[in-house]
């Protein structure tokens with residue numbers, strides 16, 4: 653159940669995050685006003701990614717990957733490519749990505765100009781998106 657939720661919620665995460673990054677970059681380059689709609693897109697993205705973090709954390713401690721890691725020990729887990737990816741690289745990279753997204757959100761609030769706001773969202777959410785794309789278990793997801 654938790655695994656399925658994590659798997660389906662990921663579609664929403666990618667969709668809204670891509671929209672937020674495009675919206676941030678296009679707002680920055682077109683120099684338009686930062687409106688309510690822009691605020692809502694950025695906030696919704698922040699919430700959706702944080703929910704994924706909670707689901708991911710919940711699933712992590714129940715997952716067979718975590719169990720295997722505890723059984724074989726950290727040293728052995730690190731030398732097993734599949735186990736290292738699922739139990740260490742994916743969770744840590746996603747956590748870092750969400751830290752970047754959160755930084756983008758809080759930095760945009762401190763900006764006084766629309767261009768500044770769009771820039772913080774575009775850049776920080778963009779870095780978050782790239783990090784997420786780099787460590788999704790793509791093959792497993794689509795199987």
Ligand code: HEM
Nearest residue numbers: 659662665704705708709712715738743746747789792793
């Ligand atoms: C934005 C954040 C995240 C995204 C987009 C994401 C996305 C995904 C996707 C697409 C899968 C493959 C699901 C499948 O095979 O159907 C997956 C698997 C997994 N994720 Fe995440 N994830 C995120 C954050 C996290 C976090 C923070 C943790 C743990 C702390 C985590 C733990 C796991 C684990 C353990 C698996 C392996 C599932 C299994 O095969 O048992 N994820 N994730």
